[in-house]
Amino acid sequence: MPAKPLKTPTDLPRNATSTVAQALNTILADSYALYFKTKNFHWHVSGPHFRDYHLMFDEQAAQILATTDLIAERVRKTGNVTLRSIGDISRHQTLSDNDADFVSPRDMLTELREDNLRLVEAFRAAKQAATDAGDNATEGIIDDWTDQAETRAWFLFEAGRDS
Template sequence: MTDTPAPLETPSDLNHNDTRTVADALNVALADCYAIYLKTKNFHWHVSGPHFRDYHLLLDDQATQILGVTDAIAERVRKTGNTTLRSIGDVARRQQVVDNDRDFVPPHEMLAELREDNLKLVETLRHARERAEAVKDTATSSIADDWIDQAEERAWFLFEASRKV
């Protein structure tokens, strides 16, 4: 006789069907975070030109911040008794942010693309927050505000760094 592991049963006062819809939205945001993280690191590694040092450091700082958010999102999904992403394939199936596999991307295009990706992430996080509010998951709703603020700040920095004044 083999022991079958018990399903994940995290205690919560929230309705599991309700939290599943929130978890689904958070998993899309998480997939986008991973996609933006990898794109940001890609651009960090491949940026060139007269503003190399500034952009290189900016992108590294932003990638570090994004990676930090991934763990918080995944842990929030688990705290509500749900499961989160399990593989790169899972990320690819859920992500809404488009990858960039071009051999060369001019620096101004890198910044503009990441700015738009972060603004798309803001929309995705707002959607997750709205779902959380609808089911009275105030913890998810509250922490999503921080994630939204961070993504807006990244978009702002990318906008300001790419301005041609």
């Protein structure tokens, strides 16, 4: 059953904000998937760079988790509904989970970097949807989230370089 429109006060057209909300809900699901994967790798990293990777993964996970509330609240401010459960997250996420018993530190760095770059692509697509909808507030806040994901990808890249 489709969600009933909320009576949230906004001057943005309902059909336009619905498109933006769909994009943001996918990003929200991917953010939770990336958060959990980053924490998984934080818990399971091993090897000579354990401390550095362990701390970096924890910092990145905290940053990702901090954006989830902002994303969901932006969806709600435009009169739309957001995700409600772990099942809802799994139905919307596009990033793959990693349930492997062992992942090498190098593979962790690579996988998280690629996932962050996919999130950057999703942010850019959502920004375009916000631009098309005339939703300048969403456009502006997405810039910050994009920069954060790009920075995480950069750190993961640099940490994985041989020289």
